[in-house]
Amino acid sequence: MIDFEAELEKFQPSLEIEQAEDAIYNNDMTDVTDILKEMMQEMKNK
């Protein structure tokens, strides 16, 4: 059985157009490549 209240809590407000810029800037862009580069850099420094 679905718990309606809990289910309702899962719904989050949708971003409006005006908030698109913030969404882009706040996006966590770190990827595996970045981690690898960092690791290689650290290894190089050692």
Next chain:
Amino acid sequence: MNCPSCGSPLTKKNKCDRCGTNVSLIQKSYRISNYFYNKGLEKAKIRDLTGTIFVLQKSLKFNKENTNARNLLGLVYYEMGEIVAALSEWVLSKHFQPKDNDADIYINDIQANPTRLETANQTIKKYNAALMAAKQGNDDLAIIQLKKVTNLNHHFLRAHHLLALLYMRNNEKEKAYRLLQKIKKIDVTNTTTLRYLSELTETQEQREGRDTKDTKDTQRVDSGNDNLKISPVSTYREEKPNIWVFLNLIIGVVIGVGLLYFLVVPNVKKQASQDYNSKIVDLNSDLAVQTKTITTLENDKEDLQKQIDQLNTDINKMKEESKAFDETLYDDLFAAIKSYVAKEGNDVIIQKLLKVDITKIERQSAVDVYNTLKDELFPAASASIYEDGHNKYTNRKYEEAIQILQTVVDINADKVPDALYFIGRSYQMLSDKENATKFYNEVIDKYPDTERASQAKSKLQELQ
């Protein structure tokens, strides 16, 4: 592909020729990213949008600069009605690959139609308002808002899910089921859709199971250790449209139209008739006022016409009077004055003065001038003129004598009785008895005590 450390182009080797960095791990990372992208593409082709999102996000975790994956992710978001998320992905894609990027096409397409963008934004705002209302317990308001949202954007999955959830909470399972079936075609593996559908199906099965229990004997079968309730497995079926509903609707519409025709239309007509009558009364009163004004103006016109006629008559009269006025009336007087000033001789002056008709001259100054000249010249001249006339009579020139002697009469001096008598004599000699009698009588009447009067009487007797 370029070296992540120095940016120089890489060959097929695992090391960068320029900086010597081992790029094998990074290349592997890129390959994994591409692998996930390909999986995402496959899933997108079969409309497994949720799965697509999952693998594309993985792809981007391995290589955030995979613009193909990012563009596809944007497209999937757009298909699911998440326009802001889609725009974010395309903008980032454009950031990583400014040239030859399909994101340009997508962004321009959205920006080319500001109305559509504004509508999408309004849709999002309505969805947020509906979500807030739903969380506050205002399900009715939330459902109304969400209906609008889903009508505006048929692909906005989140709004459809929320609406379906509210339907389910309000026991409108049919509606929820239809809604979920509709969005299932957009995203075939959406977990929320499937979960809700599953819930609905289970509920349906339980209800049908209860019905079966009530109407039929329950079959219980021992199966190992558990007692399982065996109930017929049924699939969900949409209700067939009930024809009576439509029939009742049509009957209702017919009755409504009938009521409208028999109750509302007569009142409307009556109201319109009253309005027209009122307008007619107003127009009639206006007409009466106008008629009265016209009558007044016509009377004024007649009065003015009378005044014009009177003035025209006066003008004509004055014209006639001006025509009767002899402009040469004063000419003879001026000629006499001129001769007097030039000293042309009394006879000449007298002849000119005699031509003046003093009875028609109105100006007193002219009359005074005439009288002055007359008093000065006439007494002295009358004797000589009379002698001249008498000589003509003696010489039997009677017509000339009459003319000259008439001058004496005109001068009105002492010799007038003599002049009148000899005028009469001249006419008698000319056998003009009538004129002769006239002048004799004039002598007798005007100068009765003179000798010429006695002579005139004797001559009259001769004539008779």
